[in-house]
Amino acid sequence: MVPQQNVKAVAAVKGFDFEKICIFMLLCGVLLMSSGCKVEKIDANKKEDVAAGLIDSESGAAPAVQPVADSDAEKAASAELSDEIKKALASGEGPHVIKLKNGMSILVKEDDRFPLVNVRLFVHAGSSYEEPEQAGISHLLEHMVFKGTETRGPGETAREIESVGGDMNAATSFDYTVYYVEVPENEWKLGMDIVTDMTFNAKIDPEELKSEREVVLSELERGEDNPGSRIFKTLQSIVWKDTSYQWPIIGYRDTVKGISSEDIHAYIDRLYQPQSMLLSVVGKIDPEAVVKEAERLCGSRKSVNPVVPPTVFPVPASGKTTVKVVPGKWNKVYIGAAFPIPGLSSSQIAGLETMCELLGGGETSRLYRKFKYEKRMVDSISVSSLTLERAGMLYVFATLDADKVEEFWKELMIELSSVDFNDFTDREMDRVVINLEDSLFLTKETLSGLASKLGYFQFFEGGQQAEENYLYDLRNITRDQLQQLYDEYFDPTKLAACMLMPEGVEADAQSFEKAVAANWPAKAKAAAQSDDVGPGEAATIELANGSKLVFIPDETLPYTAMSMYWVGGDADLTSEEQGLAAMVSQSLTRGTESLNATELEDFVSDRAASLGATAGREVFAINAKFPSRFTADMLPLISEVISSPRFAPEELDRAKQDQVSAIKRKEDRPLSLAFRNMFPFLYKDGSYSYFHLGMPEDVEKFSREDILAYWKKQSSRPFVISICGDYDREALAAFAKELDGKLVVKDTAVSVPAPHWGAEKDLTMTLPDRNQAHLMVIFPVPGMEDEEATAGLSLLRASLAGQSGLLFRDLRDKQGLGYTVTAFLWQAPKTGFMAFYIGTKPEQLEQAMAGFDKTVKMLKEKDLPEDEILRARNILRGEYYQEHQSLLSRSREAASLIVKGFEPNLDQKIIEKASKTDAAQVRELINKYIDWDNKYTLTVKP
Numbered sequence: 001m002v003p004q005q006n007v008k009a010v011a012a013v014k015g016f017d018f019e020k021i022c023i024f025m026l027l028c029g030v031l032l033m034s035s036g037c038k039v040e041k042i043d044a045n046k047k048e049d050v051a052a053g054l055i056d057s058e059s060g061a062a063p064a065v066q067p068v069a070d071s072d073a074e075k076a077a078s079a080e081l082s083d084e085i086k087k088a089l090a091s092g093e094g095p096h097v098i099k100l101k102n103g104m105s106i107l108v109k110e111d112d113r114f115p116l117v118n119v120r121l122f123v124h125a126g127s128s129y130e131e132p133e134q135a136g137i138s139h140l141l142e143h144m145v146f147k148g149t150e151t152r153g154p155g156e157t158a159r160e161i162e163s164v165g166g167d168m169n170a171a172t173s174f175d176y177t178v179y180y181v182e183v184p185e186n187e188w189k190l191g192m193d194i195v196t197d198m199t200f201n202a203k204i205d206p207e208e209l210k211s212e213r214e215v216v217l218s219e220l221e222r223g224e225d226n227p228g229s230r231i232f233k234t235l236q237s238i239v240w241k242d243t244s245y246q247w248p249i250i251g252y253r254d255t256v257k258g259i260s261s262e263d264i265h266a267y268i269d270r271l272y273q274p275q276s277m278l279l280s281v282v283g284k285i286d287p288e289a290v291v292k293e294a295e296r297l298c299g300s301r302k303s304v305n306p307v308v309p310p311t312v313f314p315v316p317a318s319g320k321t322t323v324k325v326v327p328g329k330w331n332k333v334y335i336g337a338a339f340p341i342p343g344l345s346s347s348q349i350a351g352l353e354t355m356c357e358l359l360g361g362g363e364t365s366r367l368y369r370k371f372k373y374e375k376r377m378v379d380s381i382s383v384s385s386l387t388l389e390r391a392g393m394l395y396v397f398a399t400l401d402a403d404k405v406e407e408f409w410k411e412l413m414i415e416l417s418s419v420d421f422n423d424f425t426d427r428e429m430d431r432v433v434i435n436l437e438d439s440l441f442l443t444k445e446t447l448s449g450l451a452s453k454l455g456y457f458q459f460f461e462g463g464q465q466a467e468e469n470y471l472y473d474l475r476n477i478t479r480d481q482l483q484q485l486y487d488e489y490f491d492p493t494k495l496a497a498c499m500l501m502p503e504g505v506e507a508d509a510q511s512f513e514k515a516v517a518a519n520w521p522a523k524a525k526a527a528a529q530s531d532d533v534g535p536g537e538a539a540t541i542e543l544a545n546g547s548k549l550v551f552i553p554d555e556t557l558p559y560t561a562m563s564m565y566w567v568g569g570d571a572d573l574t575s576e577e578q579g580l581a582a583m584v585s586q587s588l589t590r591g592t593e594s595l596n597a598t599e600l601e602d603f604v605s606d607r608a609a610s611l612g613a614t615a616g617r618e619v620f621a622i623n624a625k626f627p628s629r630f631t632a633d634m635l636p637l638i639s640e641v642i643s644s645p646r647f648a649p650e651e652l653d654r655a656k657q658d659q660v661s662a663i664k665r666k667e668d669r670p671l672s673l674a675f676r677n678m679f680p681f682l683y684k685d686g687s688y689s690y691f692h693l694g695m696p697e698d699v700e701k702f703s704r705e706d707i708l709a710y711w712k713k714q715s716s717r718p719f720v721i722s723i724c725g726d727y728d729r730e731a732l733a734a735f736a737k738e739l740d741g742k743l744v745v746k747d748t749a750v751s752v753p754a755p756h757w758g759a760e761k762d763l764t765m766t767l768p769d770r771n772q773a774h775l776m777v778i779f780p781v782p783g784m785e786d787e788e789a790t791a792g793l794s795l796l797r798a799s800l801a802g803q804s805g806l807l808f809r810d811l812r813d814k815q816g817l818g819y820t821v822t823a824f825l826w827q828a829p830k831t832g833f834m835a836f837y838i839g840t841k842p843e844q845l846e847q848a849m850a851g852f853d854k855t856v857k858m859l860k861e862k863d864l865p866e867d868e869i870l871r872a873r874n875i876l877r878g879e880y881y882q883e884h885q886s887l888l889s890r891s892r893e894a895a896s897l898i899v900k901g902f903e904p905n906l907d908q909k910i911i912e913k914a915s916k917t918d919a920a921q922v923r924e925l926i927n928k929y930i931d932w933d934n935k936y937t938l939t940v941k942p
């Protein structure tokens with residue numbers, strides 16, 4: 001499934017916005033990440049096995065990667081860099097690329113914005129390098145590198161990284177595997193050591209492999225519960241038939257079960273060679289020191305086997321329309337349609353991405369406007385371009401109701417049969433260019449984004465010049481060229497589609513295939529800036545009517561992020577109005593007095609900006625981000641959105657439809673179903689006991705008068721505006737003062753009392769036709785107002801969660817109970833809870849519950865070891881910096897904390913308090929709040 005908000009990033013699949021691309025690819029099952037890690041807070045994103053047979057299995061040939069001899073290591077450690085390398089590293093800002101004698105490439109880029117260093121190692125080894133009978137071996141290897149090396153035991157790599165406040169992850173795709181860490185600046189050597197140790201020295205213990213196989217099988221089953229993953233696996237087997245892209249990266253049950261440790265070692269010997277690797281180090285570094293360390297760690301390792309360049313898979317010259325209908329227990333219909341295209345080496349990539357962006361790259365695109373807004377046939381529709389090393393896919397994805405499927409499919413075929421790029425205006429063409437450029441440019445905002453982009457271009461495109469080439473192609477594409485591309489690749493005879501249908505809906509694949517032929521007959525191919533005053537110093541300014549304005553300067557990028565928060569959200573609702581705040585947040589940015597919904601979307605998109613509203617359980621917020629040169633355009637628009645929203649009846653109807661659809665989609669996914677029901681289960685009164693999206697029948701009843709009355713009350717309250725970036729200080733100060741004087745009414749503040757906990761302690765829900773069960777054990781804890789408890793409980797959470805956390809080490813590493821095992825801490829000002837979570841097999845729920853119980857007893861009986869406390873402290877500090885790199889994350893943090901009555905640096909204060917909290921204080925909190933007899937249990941079963 002391609003979420004609409006990620007379409008732009010998907011279009012930039014050449015590595016420009018690597019993290020967002022990877023989220024898309026994860027959802028589709030295109031990329032798999034090592035368990036227990038975040039999607040680059042979470043990747044994150046890409047051969048017939050051309051190297052097959054290069055190892056003589058009978059000759060007893062030496063491994064492809066030779067270990068470093070002690071004497072060689074000592075020489076490498078003491079060796080000085082050549083004058084040529086020193087000169088190269090000292091020239092310009094980089095990135096600098098150095099090639100070691102063994103063929104391994106080293107990329108270094110100095111960036112001192114954050115006290116962090118990002119280390120990643122790309123290996124040209126992924127699922128397309130596998131034999132069919134070993135499908136999934138690349139991904140299984142990626143799991144196993146976390147289970148121990150020759151010098152580190154299972155889980156020790158994660159423990160070492162997290163103990164210093166770092167983060168680590170790995171990802172497997174079709175064409176590569178990548179291992180990476182992000183660590184504090186003074187731990188860069190540890191980061192390099194860990195990444196290279198995992199890559200070169202994985203132990204692959206047979207007993208550990210046995211348990212990890214079960215984890216991967218659990219992960220496989222989990223993916224089958226996701227509609228997008230189900231569809232993509234079906235399509236890849238059709239579009240990429242008879243190539244090594246046709247099987248899923250995770251493999252199949254039978255192939256995964258049959259992989260042995262000997263198989264994995266043979267795979268490593270064949271493919272894990274220095275000449276097929278890129279080590280990238282980006283952040284607050286000394287480039288010379290990094291290259292020396294790389295030479296010490298990797299320079300003496302030998303590349304033994306020859307590297308065979310990947311062979312491009314040709315786009316099929318002809319084919320036939322193929323539609324597969326898969327019934328299941330879904331609330332919605334999910335449709336994926338795909339067409340084969342060339343891979344990364346094609347000169348047509350920029351044109352293909354431009355074409356997809358015009359057709360379905362966001363809310364201003366042609367298909368979205370027609371089928372979502374005008375015809376109201378779909379909940380969402382998108383078009384994207386997925387480009388791998390040797391082949392690619394154009395991907396159309398839509399979600400809709402079952403009673404509209406036949407009509408939509410017919411209308412979609414008619415629309416696709418008659419696309420004429422001369423119909424697109426200059427404004428639409430310019431908008432696509434600026435937004436694709438924006439996707440590329442903003443990767444620099446976070447260190448991990450910059451590191452992934454630089455590494456990807458170097459690894460697959462041979463250097464950063466590829467970025468300039470892409471931009472040139474993007475800016476010079478013509479309508480005639482787009483039409484030629486469209487006619488060549490949007491070919492109905494090559495269309496492959498998969499439709500997930502709710503059970504009971506009559507749907508025949510052949511009738512859908514006939515509809516394609518009838519409404520889209522095959523045809524012959526056609527030939528064919530404002531002044532910048534500057535951000536000034538950081539400051540918090542009190543406005544006349546009780547509102548506040550916060551300035552957070554950061555001149556790294558010419559962008560402005562703005563977050564505006566009010567107390568309110570669900571706290572303004574009665575129990576009969578559940579879902580109304582969410583409805584208002586959806587509707588608020590769908591037009592103003594002077595602009596209708598599509599005009600507003602065009603205005604925002606033309607400026608590469610974002611503008612949206614959200615409602616929480618006790619706050620309401622508007623967030624915007626835009627290039628600072630458009631400040632004079634965006635501020636009047638934001639003011640009009642707040643003071644004169646249109647709330648057009650047709651847009652309210654669409655918002656209702658979207659909200660009801662969102663509810664149904666949540667109820668299709670086990671974990672989403674659990675979170676939707678969690679708060680009404682835990683709390684018996686107040687806004688925290690509400691279904692945030694409401695119930696479908698209630699949502700349908702909301703009137704325009706209800707919307708207007710809510711917004712009038714919500715917008716009259718004092719607010720907090722937080723600004724982060726390189727902004728026009730004077731313009732924003734004038735903007736905030738004007739809003740404070742125009743909107744705020746005295747004595748409109750609302751208080752949010754602490755809710756009472758529910759009487760029922762157990763909730764079990766059933767979601768038929770799924771593979772996994774999901775279990776949460778939840779303990780009531782104090783809210784954020786108790787800073788001492790928050791600091792200690794944050795330490796506890798950090799010690800329990802993560803790959804080296806206590807829960808993961810016991811329930812997953814030792815017992816192999818589930819793919820995901822973690823703990824999380826949620827807190828509002830006056831209430832909160834600690835939760836243990838596991839996704840596991842239904843028959844293992846009892847064992848998982850016993851594991852949680854055992855952990856609680858252990859925590860109560862003795863203090864956490866000092867190294868666990870130190871690890872947890874470092875995790876809290878590392879997480880904070882990793883999660884607060886983007887401009888919007890920092891503007892949101894300040895506004896949300898201040899509006900709730902806290903200082904904007906509360907999170908940092910908590911980290912400092914945690915650094916002074918000892919194990920005895922943590923155990924005291926455990927015995928006070930982690931009460932097994934007072935737990936709440938929430939379970940979702942198949």
